[in-house]
Amino acid sequence: MTVLVGPNTKVVVQGATGKEGRFHLQRMLEYGTKVVAGVTPGKGGTTVHGVPVYDTVEEAVKKQGANASVIFVPAKFAADALLEAVDAGVELAVVITEHIPVHDTLRAVNYARARGVTVIGPNCPGIVAPPVRVKLGIMPNSIYQTPGKIAVVSRSGTLTYEISYQLVRAGFGINVAIGVGGDPVVGLDLMEATLKVAQDPEVEGIVVIGEVGGDAEERLAKLYAEGAINKPIVAYVAGRTAPPGKRMGHAGAIVMLGSGDAKSKIETFRSVGIPVAETPFEVPRLLAELLKK
Amino acid sequence: MTVLVGPNTKVVVQGATGKEGRFHLQRMLEYGTKVVAGVTPGKGGTTVHGVPVYDTVEEAVKKQGANASVIFVPAKFAADALLEAVDAGVELAVVITEHIPVHDTLRAVNYARARGVTVIGPNCPGIVAPPVRVKLGIMPNSIYQTPGKIAVVSRSGTLTYEISYQLVRAGFGINVAIGVGGDPVVGLDLMEATLKVAQDPEVEGIVVIGEVGGDAEERLAKLYAEGAINKPIVAYVAGRTAPPGKRMGHAGAIVMLGSGDAKSKIETFRSVGIPVAETPFEVPRLLAELLKK
Amino acid sequence: MKLHEYEAKELFSKYGVKIPPGRLALTPEEVHKAAKEIGTPVVLKAQVVVAGRGKAGGIKAANSPEEAYELSKKMFGMDIKGLTVKKLYVTKYVEVEREMYLSLIIDRATRRYLFLASPVGGVDIEEIAKTSPEKIKRVYVDPSVGLRDYHIRSIVSWLGFKPGTPQWQQAASIVQAMYRIMVDHDAELVESNPLAVSKEGDVIPLDARIIVDDNALFKHPDLEKALEEDPRDVTEFEAYAKKIGFHYVELEGDVGIIGNGAGLTMSTMDLVYHFGGRPANFLDIGGGASREVVKEAVKVLLNHPRVKVIFVNIFGGITRADEVALGIKDALAEAGGTTKKIVVRMKGTNEELGRAILAEVGVPLFESAEEAAKKAVELARP
């Protein structure tokens, strides 16, 4: 078993008829994910790669039993799409969309959390779980073919694939990889996602990929120091060379009001005993050492 | 033990320096309640009946360890007072105030619930628990001197005292009495409050006092029929002679859009096997019969 | 506060909804003028805030200003369910293609706003719920996120409109307007029934009903003023009792009821009914019971023409029975004698003292509410 997803995860793709939605719906199917419905208002009655499309998430839930959603709709409508998914009763919603206004995200994510719905993203690659072959997201299928005991939790997209790839090459198997999203406000932040995977007995080691901006890494370190997580963690933090006050690609990757720089994150991790890799390519070695102990 | 309150309940009175607040603060103290603080903005530093008054609930929580609040502030400010109590971190808030605009209540109560705070009221007499001698509310102390195994859950004020009095006269003891409030939207409705007291192993029998308006009684009956409550319940429903479309004192006591009349509530209770007293004075007899079985 | 149809429609119009042309008229002459200006055929609609005014003769069509004038002469002053017709709303007759139902309320159980929508309308929602419950769609809107496009889509498509049509747009803007009215005006109910598609293809609220939360009127001084100028659904006695500060509702019997607390007062009414009597009213003096308040309450019912017996039922933990008794004595003294009987049931402190005071003025004090109720019913018998 893996956290958040499992063999009973039935996925509805919101924005299924758009270019991105259509493309990744197929990749998800290929991976083995039970994609049971698509949703695009006004396109109800059509199909995408054999998957029925509905006008509303409510219908997708009622008629196909969808219990999780992955959202590809444009930024202007994405927060509403999330609210719709929550009201329709899904348990998990993954918001891939980038460039959602942060105040919109704030409202939608708080609403989802108050209703007990787990949100991954926005501006994220999603979640993939090789042991159950479920993917809600856009990770390349080829990287996630080796099931195993390592959880990867990350604020990045391609860097997650890179490190996952290095892990697999080094002989590790992946239990779950969660890209929590690069926006300042996300549904499940790096700390919360790490805590979640740590609670899964199937997980033996955790790789945490942080970056500049915010204090999720610091909060995670505090939690670890308090003993709330008793699984080996290896961390990597991107952005040591990022200048303050500049947004590094991700809306959330910014050093503001003097907080969020990579160096202090790295120091904080190390101060509580979490080893931090100097480069992404050092991660597998550090992890192997830690697991040997 | 009793639900929601106990020996560790430390009460802050919001609106402590007003006429009502001052009066009932004293009555609560006399009953045995640990009233640790009062709050009135601008009156910080004074005392009421020996209890220190603060400007904010936050201070009352920090300095006196208050974990429950009872709110006597005027209707225009009462919803904000509730929000303040929630933000300050209390676990239970009892809103005595009547005439709060329902849209204000809606917002404040939803906020409290989303944060895991139990709200009793608005427009309610509060909660009293004779076994632990804790009262957050305005019930007459004299009625609640006999601890016991009966829980009274009610949408009414004086009718609750009346029926409690009849119960005590008939030899019953009271475990807890909760007046959930007469407004259309309340923090804990008749159904939810009944479910809560039913889960308390100390409670042997429950008296439910309903009235016209809404469908809390019907939802409770449904829950009972589904087996979610396996404690003996006796019900009474006020307002058989209430005409439709008229508000009977309580803002929530109104038959609207054809639903909420007392007769159908009584029939629904009886249809699921909950005996309904014809008059308030029949309650003790019905309860005694039920408990004998 | 129940808004009149014309007030409700003005609000709809203010929020951008197309409504049939209409004029408020207070005299037959104004009706004639309005009909001429609007252009016949017109419909004359009695502005009384009760349901079922159509069946009671409160809605009439007229084909000419003269017919409208004549009809209105009969309609002004009409009694509809106890309310006198003082205002007529003269509105353009709309030929209807189909009728729908749409309302917005606060759902107590989920603590959300709730739209009730049915592609079948024109009759009460109770009626629709009985005959075709599957036609009613419920769309919940959480106040913390507000009305969103997906809610609107869900409602409008249920009502039978197709995306991209002008009708869809019109219906969507009505849904939005109703929501805005609900929130901006602290409404408890916003209803359009029937919501109609006209022969011309427009989506139009043919009738509109709005109830505003009385507790929120302080936020809406314009409505407060309108209520003061036209108290609408309150009888003379209700207005009188409310002015003093009592919760008061007029009923049809002859046993006057005074209680403290809404539940207790209702149960006192029920008790009278249970023993074969007919309650004349609901009068709640509130949780406590001071001498002054009791006096005022008794005075209200002493002045009530239909009341034969006044049944006072006070349950007070710390209320003093002698205070209550003195209040009753004061009321009787001020009235200077009455033919009405008074029965008092009282639970409080100093009951003996109270009993003595009441005995002086010939009023029996009971400890049992049941005994008191029986006595009140007995005294009311002809």
Next chain:
Amino acid sequence: MKLHEYEAKELFSKYGVKIPPGRLALTPEEVHKAAKEIGTPVVLKAQVVVAGRGKAGGIKAANSPEEAYELSKKMFGMDIKGLTVKKLYVTKYVEVEREMYLSLIIDRATRRYLFLASPVGGVDIEEIAKTSPEKIKRVYVDPSVGLRDYHIRSIVSWLGFKPGTPQWQQAASIVQAMYRIMVDHDAELVESNPLAVSKEGDVIPLDARIIVDDNALFKHPDLEKALEEDPRDVTEFEAYAKKIGFHYVELEGDVGIIGNGAGLTMSTMDLVYHFGGRPANFLDIGGGASREVVKEAVKVLLNHPRVKVIFVNIFGGITRADEVALGIKDALAEAGGTTKKIVVRMKGTNEELGRAILAEVGVPLFESAEEAAKKAVELARP
């Protein structure tokens, strides 16, 4: 989007906050006129959206219009942390009694709005956090309920005002204005530092800073237009790369960085630094990597004057290496020759094909990013 001080203050003023009289000036003549109109003494403030402009000579006081004129001549065209001073804000000199700090941000951890308030201000919040952390009060405001009186009371009393005073009222209205600006304009930061009490006793935001969420600019066409007219904190290259659609940030080194994905691109910068090189920029082409996009990205850096070596690091699950290679080849062909070196690290499909294409144009393709980084650093050495 970072608002200039004058834009931020105009917003404050629009929301009812009293601000010192001020004029925007684009020439020394305008400065002279403004100083005369406002009345000296005045303060000339360089409108550049960076912190610490005061220390950098971007804020000067003048006692006469003439002095202002002369000072401004030196200030216009000044370079402050890489930005050229083109606008001066001429504002009335305010004698200050005491300085406070107040800002509003979005707190990531609690997903609430967060006010940071300190009765000590005028220096950066980082500075306050270091020297007197106990002076900083955090007041959280949940977006679902919004700013309430108790929040305001908590902030204003922390700043040191007494209830009932005019200063309390002024401070309260500033808190309210900041919150409204935050919500109405999709801001990420609204800051007043220093927030000051003047000698006359007024509470005044002496400086104001607002950052608006770039993703929400479509909701605010006026701001979008202002940004277009004055791109403020972007260098020429940043503007150029952003126009094409890349996330681009200027750094100070000589190794140009192209990556796909923000995290990977940052880690590529870090990798170059790790091996002793100095990254020249951050250029993120986004998750995928098409031939056209890669070409455009390489062209940007081929045109960059400081870049000696371009390091392309692409990690693609399904990205085709031959596509990427062709993109690089296209860029070189369009440039018609360059002295800059290119190093490519690439993980994708068809790697052999890609290697062959790059070999044609003399560009090495690495499988290991570490090897590639080392090579790039080596090539950049003088």
